[in-house]
Structures are given as C-alpha cells and as structure tokens.
Amino acid sequence: xxxxxxxxxxxxxxxxxxxxxxxxxxxxxxxxxxxxxxxxxxxxxxxxxxxxxxxxxxxxxxxxxxxxxxxxxxxxxxxxxxxxxxxxxxxxxxxxxxxxxxxxxxxxxxxxxxxxxxxxxxxxxxxxxxxxxxxxxxxxxxxxxxxxxxxxxxxxxxxxxxxxxxxxxxxxxxxxxxxxxxxxxxxxxxxxxxxxxxxxxxxxxxxxxxxxxxxxxxxxxxxxxxxxx
Amino acid sequence: xxxxxxxxxxxxxxxxxxxxxxxxxxxxxxxxxxxxxxxxxxxxxxxxxxxxxxxxxxxxxxxxxxxxxxxxxxxxxxxxxxxxxxxxxxxxxxxxxxxxxxxxxxxxxxxxxxxxxxxxxxxxxxxxxxxxxxxxxxxxxxxxxxxxxxxxxxxxxxxxxxxxxxxxxxxxxxxxxxxxxxxxxxxxxxxxxxxxxxxxxxxxxxxxxxxxxxxxxxxxxxxxxxxxxxxxxxxxxxxxxxxxxxxxxxxxxxxxxxxxxxxxxxxxxxxxxxxxxxxxxxxxxxxxx
Numbered sequence: 001x002x003x004x005x006x007x008x009x010x011x012x013x014x015x016x017x018x019x020x021x022x023x024x025x026x027x028x029x030x031x032x033x034x035x036x037x038x039x040x041x042x043x044x045x046x047x048x049x050x051x052x053x054x055x056x057x058x059x060x061x062x063x064x065x066x067x068x069x070x071x072x073x074x075x076x077x078x079x080x081x082x083x084x085x086x087x088x089x090x091x092x093x094x095x096x097x098x099x100x101x102x103x104x105x106x107x108x109x110x111x112x113x114x115x116x117x118x119x120x121x122x123x124x125x126x127x128x129x130x131x132x133x134x135x136x137x138x139x140x141x142x143x144x145x146x147x148x149x150x151x152x153x154x155x156x157x158x159x160x161x162x163x164x165x166x167x168x169x170x171x172x173x174x175x176x177x178x179x180x181x182x183x184x185x186x187x188x189x190x191x192x193x194x195x196x197x198x199x200x201x202x203x204x205x206x207x208x209x210x211x212x213x214x215x216x217x218x219x220x221x222x223x224x225x226x227x228x229x
Numbered sequence: 230x231x232x233x234x235x236x237x238x239x240x241x242x243x244x245x246x247x248x249x250x251x252x253x254x255x256x257x258x259x260x261x262x263x264x265x266x267x268x269x270x271x272x273x274x275x276x277x278x279x280x281x282x283x284x285x286x287x288x289x290x291x292x293x294x295x296x297x298x299x300x301x302x303x304x305x306x307x308x309x310x311x312x313x314x315x316x317x318x319x320x321x322x323x324x325x326x327x328x329x330x331x332x333x334x335x336x337x338x339x340x341x342x343x344x345x346x347x348x349x350x351x352x353x354x355x356x357x358x359x360x361x362x363x364x365x366x367x368x369x370x371x372x373x374x375x376x377x378x379x380x381x382x383x384x385x386x387x388x389x390x391x392x393x394x395x396x397x398x399x400x401x402x403x404x405x406x407x408x409x410x411x412x413x414x415x416x417x418x419x420x421x422x423x424x425x426x427x428x429x430x431x432x433x434x435x436x437x438x439x440x441x442x443x444x445x446x447x448x449x450x451x452x453x454x455x456x457x458x459x460x461x462x463x464x465x466x467x468x469x470x471x472x473x474x475x476x477x478x479x480x481x482x483x484x485x486x487x488x489x490x491x492x493x494x495x496x497x498x499x500x501x502x503x504x505x506x507x508x509x510x511x512x513x514x515x516x517x518x
Contacts, residue, residue: 049435071440078437089432093243103436105232150436 001025001158001189002048007057009043009213017043019214021057025191027157030184032200033193035210041193044210045162048191049083050074062157079107082151082159082188086166088143090135096146097122097131103150121149125179141172148179152188159183161192165199173199236446237453240422247425248454251418255458256465258411259499262404263466266495267487269400274485276389276396285351285366285381291319293347293375301373305349310357310366315350319343346377360387408502415506419451423511447511448504455503459496463487466495 002025009018018040025031033041046052047059050066059066062080069077090099100118109117122128125145135143144164151159161180165173177199184190194200200207209217241248289298298316306314317325322345351370353362363381370379423430433443467486474484487495 074434075437075439078435083435089428089435091429091432093239102433106433106436106438106442108442111231154437 001027001029001062002191003058003060004044004047005058005060007047007054007059009040009047009052010055017213018047018054019212021210021213021215023208023215023218023220025189028184028187028189030181030190030203030205031192032205032207033191033210034195034197034200034207036195039210040213041195041210042162043213045083045160045191045193048160049081050077079154080156080158082148082154082156084144084147084151084159084161084164086163088135088140088147088167090143090146090150092135095132095134096127096138096149099135099146100150100153103153107154117153118149121153122146124152125149139172140168141175144168144172144176145179148176148183152183156188158189158191161190163193163195165194165196177202233445233449237449240426240446240450241453244422244425247418247421251415252454252457252461254414254418255411255454255499255503256461258407258414259458259462259495259502260465260469262407262411262498263462263487263495264469265400265403265407266491267466267470269396270487270491271484272396276392285353285363285370285379287349287351287370287373287376288346288378288380289348290375290377291346297375298347301375302349305351305370308366308369310353310362312352312354315352317348317350319345319347322347359390408498411499411502412506412509415451415454415503416510418454419447419507419510422450423447444511448507451503451507452500453503455499455501455506456496458503459499462499463492463495 002023004021004023007018007021008016010016021040021044033044035041043052047054047066048061050069053069054067057067061077064073064077064080066077091102094102097115097118100121101114104114104117119128119131122131125148127142127145127149130138130142133142135146138146144167148159148161148164159180164180165176168176173196180190180192181203207217207219208215302314302316305311320343323340323343326345349370351366353366357363357366367379367381370376430443470484470486
C-alpha cells in the first residue's frame with residue numbers, strides 16, 4: 001500500500017530532513033512512526049499525502065508514484081487517503097456533520113447519498129448525538145473524532161494520523177487510539193506518527209523509529225516471517 | 230451547482246463588511262464609467278440631432294423650366310450620398326419664412342413680389358454626413374447650369390466631424406482607465422477573501438478538492454459582486470441623472486438616460502469586471518496557499 005525506497009528530502013536551506021528512508025507498509029497494517037520532534041515523522045506524512053515531494057528516491061501510495069505526480073493528480077491521491085492532524089483542522093463555522101459532509105461534497109458525491117453516509121461515520125466514531133454541534137462546542141477528543149469521521153467518510157484504504165493525540169488529555173487519547181484500532185480492525189491501513197511511547201508500548205503494532213531523518217529501528221525487521229506474510 | 234452558490238454566498242455572510250465594501254467600490258467605479266457613458270450618450274444624441282441638419286441647399290435661378298427641375302431632381306436623388314431631395318418652390322419658401330420668422334410676418338405679408346428663390350434641399354445618407362461627402366455633392370451640383378448658389382455650412386460640418394472623433398477617443402480612454410481601476414479593486418478584495426480563507430482552502434485541498442472546485446465559488450463571488458455593483462451603479466447613475474436634469478443645467482432639455490439594452494450592458498460589464506478581477510487574483514493566489 002505504501003512504499004518508500006531510498007527516499008531523501010532536503011529542506012530549502014540544504015539540510016537533510018530525510019536520509020535514505022526505505023520501508024513498506026502492507027494491507028491491513030497498523031504502523032507507528034516514532035521519534036523526537038524534528039526527527040522526520042511529519043515529513044514522511046507530508047510526502048505520503050502529497051504535500052511535499054521527495055528530493056530523491058521513490059514514494060508510492062495506493063499505486064500512485066508520488067515522485068513525479070502532477071499537481072492535477074493530487075486530488076486523486078487525497079481521495080484515497082484520510083488524514084488527521086494534531087490540530088484537527090475543522091472548519092469553525094460548520095457543524096460536525098457539515099464538516100464531514102464537506103469532504104463528500106468536495107469530491108462530487110451524489111447529494112442524496114450524503115446525509116446517510118455522514119451519519120454512518122459519525123455513528124462509527126461515536127458522535128451521532130453531536131452531529132449538529134459546532135467545533136467550539138466540542139471537547140478536543142470529540143473534535144478529533146469529527147476529524148477522523150471526515151477522513152473516513154470517503155472509505156479510504158489508508159488513514160494517516162499525524163500526532164492525533166498530541167493535544168488531548170489521557171482519557172481522550174485512549175478513546176481516540178481505541179477508535180483508530182477499530183478502524184484498522186476493519187481493514188484500513190493506519191499510519192500514526194506519535195511521540196507518546198506509552199501508547200506505542202500498549203499495542204502490539206509495528207513501530208518505525210526515526211532519528212535525525214533516518215530509520216534507526218523497524219520492528220518488522222526483527223520478525224522477518226511477519227513481513228513475508 | 231447548489232453547492233457552488235452556497236459556498237459563494239457563504240463568503241458574503243461571513244464577511245459582510247468586506248463584501249459590502251467591495252460591492253460599493255465596484256459600484257462607484259462603474260458609476261464613474263456610467264456617468265461618462267451618459268455624457269457621451271447625450272453628446273452623441275445632441276450631435277445626431279445636429280447631423281440630421283446637415284443639409285445642402287441649392288438655390289435655383291428664377292425662370293428655370295419645371296421639366297428641367299424634375300429631371301435634375303431625379304439625377305440628384307440618384308447620387309450615392311443622397312438620402313432625399315426636396316424641391317421647395319418659391320411660394321413654399323415664402324410660406325416657411327412667414328411661419329419661422331414671426332418678427333417679419335408683416336413685412337412678408339405686404340410683399341407684391343416674392344423675393345425668395347426656389348431651392349433643392351438635399352439630405353445626405355447616414356454615413357455621408359461629413360465634410361468630404363458634402364463638399365463632393367456640392368461640387369457636382371455646381372455643374373447644373375440653373376443652380377445659382379450652394380450652401381452647406383462647410384466649417385460647421387468640419388467642426389462637427391472633429392467633435393465626434395474627439396468624443397469617441399476621450400470616451401474610450403477614460404472608460405478603459407476606469408475599467409482597469411475596477412478590475413484592480415475587485416482583484417484586491419478577492420485576494421483579501423482568499424487570504425481570509427487560507428485555512429479553509431487548505432482543508433478543501435486536504436480532503437481532495439480539485440483546484441477547479443476551489444476556484445468556482447471565488448469566481449462566482451466575483452461575478453455576483455460585479456452584478457450587485459453594476460445594479461447599484463445604475464441606481465447611482467439614475468439618481469445623478471435626475472439630479473442633473475432637475476437642476477438649472479438640465480433645462481436645455483432633450484436629455485436621455487440609458488436604454489434597457491445599455492443598462493444591461495453596463496451590468497454585464499460589471500459582471501465581466503468581477504469575473505476578470507477574481508480570475509486574476511484566484512489564479513495567482515491559489516498556488517501560494
């Protein structure tokens with residue numbers, strides 16, 4: 001589903017953000033990207049949803065080669081991905097359900113199917129009762145659930161979550177993480193960047209650790225038989 | 230389509246002050262254009278009235294036989310420049326003089342001999358009401374032996390030509406300048422809206438909106454602002470027109486306002502300006518967002 005092959009990314013000032021990064025994420029996997037701030041987690045995320053391009057190397061997501069993807073094809077990539085951020089990125093002047101519906105409207109979904117699909121994902125994230133609430137009326141955890149619902153409403157095969165619990169208290173963190181696990185259990189690939197090591201230890205998922213732009217640890221390498229599956 | 234309108238209208242609701250401001254600026258720039266067009270329109274109307282009076286009068290020698298006159302009249306009517314020829318007999322000339330020159334009515338009544346000559350009054354076709362054509366026709370008329378004198382107010386016709394050309398050029402230049410100002414103003418207001426909505430645009434991008442989709446509401450917004458500005462400018466123009474007409478200056482009379490088609494054009498022009506302004510601004514700024 002996702003393949004990084006000898007990827008380098010340099011900042012405009014010449015410093016390297018990523019050095020020779022290679023990994024492969026298969027169908028159905030849940031992967032943690034860990035490392036300190038500035039280790040390159042966010043850069044990898046941005047490369048995956050096409051906000052940045054690799055300086056060198058090959059990035060493939062859902063069968064699209066991102067290294068030479070034309071800007072016109074980026075919307076096509078984005079529709080195959082759900083992306084969730086630390087700061088939620090909801091539109092403040094729209095209700096929860098409008099925020100979710102927006103993602104469908106933008107992609108030209110049939111109007112009469114939209115309300116049902118929105119309610120379905122809001123139910124999935126446990127927010128059906130607050131569909132008409134505005135973001136400012138919701139807690140941080142609830143806002144992140146709305147953002148996850150928005151990311152899921154197009155049924156993407158891959159969900160990218162960049163520090164999704166970074167702004168949340170412990171309880172909300174557990175809830176959101178549990179939700180991401182459920183989503184993964186439903187067959188969606190989840191890549192989650194986080195520096196919350198407690199969270200990483202809790203779950204038996206693959207972990208890729210970055211330091212100064214390079215992969216220093218990949219739990220998949222220790223269990224090659226798992227990779228072969 | 231419904232979505233497009235909803236998104237475009239949303240920006241009016243969200244930033245009523247900015248939207249109102251840009252509609253007003255558009256309205257005022259179009260108002261200036263409109264006022265100038267009104268002046269040009271009325272000037273042209275006045276010139277047209279004058280144009281229609283461009284007339285060549287050929288006075289005919291006393292005693293010319295009627296058959297010659299009939300034949301000559303047919304000849305002249307066949308000139309390519311000539312719209313129509315009217316033969317004015319001596320009696321008709323006297324009758325007109327009595328009617329037009331009230332002060333001399335008594336003097337004319339007592340005349341035993343009519344002092345006024347008969348004449349051909351020749352009106353020219355639309356495209357020939359200028360100094361060159363009039364001079365050509367006059368020259369050919371001189372060829373008739375019974376023509377005593379020809380009058381067509383050469384200086385006056387030439388001046389009319391110059392005035393008409395000048396009005397055309399000045400109108401075009403000023404209109405263009407104001408149109409450019411309007412485009413810039415609309416561009417700036419759309420740019421402000423885009424900056425204000427940077428976050429929203431980046432979120433639209435994130436969930437997979439195409440650039441075309443993002444651009445749509447902005448273009449519609451520009452067009453709507455142009456439409457409203459255009460309508461408002463018409464109201465302003467009409468108010469200005471009424472004010473002028475009812476003041477002392479307006480007593481000249483014969484002032485005209487835009488016709489329905491011209492009003493439509495002005496509004497359409499506003500829409501076009503709004504669209505161009507937003508097109509330029511959106512094209513450049515979406516890339517940076």
